[in-house]
Amino acid sequence: AADKIRLIPQDFFAELCEQIIQHLNHKIPGINTAELCQRIQTSGVDINIGDLAKVANTLSFLFSTAARNNLSTEELVTSLGSGVSTLPKHALQVIRHVWNEQGKAIAVSEDARTTATVGQFVDMKWKLGVAMSSDTCRSLKYPYVTVTLTVADPSGQITDKSFEMTIPQFKNFFRQFKEMASVLETV
DSSP states (O other): OHHHHHHSOHHHHHHHHHHHHHHHTTSSSOBOHHHHHHHHHHTTOOOOHHHHHHHHHHHHHHHHHHHHTTOOHHHHHHHHHTSSSOOOHHHHHHHHHHHHHHGGGOOOOHHHHHHTTSOEEEEEEEEEEEEOOOSSOSOOOEEEEEEEEEEEOTTSBEEEEEEEEEHHHHHHHHHHHHHHHHHHHHO
16 A cells, blocks of 8 residues: 555645544544545546555554554554555655544544444435336336435445335335334434
């Protein structure tokens, strides 16, 4: 990951570290690597989303391990600077600053770690459509609902999951949501 970190400009690297710390502190549901990757690419840096996700996972592991071991800023920076594939100077400066400012606030309770292993629902969007025709059928007039769920996986990566449903399937989906809402009101 160190060679990929070298590609990322310091301001984007700092933003990524900030987002990871916020995610570990349960202030945001995850890191939107797709959006960040697009902004980095727009700035002229050739990096793909897979490499950026690997960097984010590595940094997330680094910060959570440092919190679990209660490392000071100097202990963290010293251990990072002495590795085989040492990090670039700008990355060490950012890690030092972010850890010094916000690192001690990372909550590493057992409850928080076990609930985070499932992932987290972030947003849901839906739209109603009608298939008018296709190559094999001239007149479909078939209504459907497209649902897009935005989910943060346990590592904090935000992804969109989309699926289509027929109207009867959507009515069942809606009924189940109403049941969940009524149960939640009793809690």
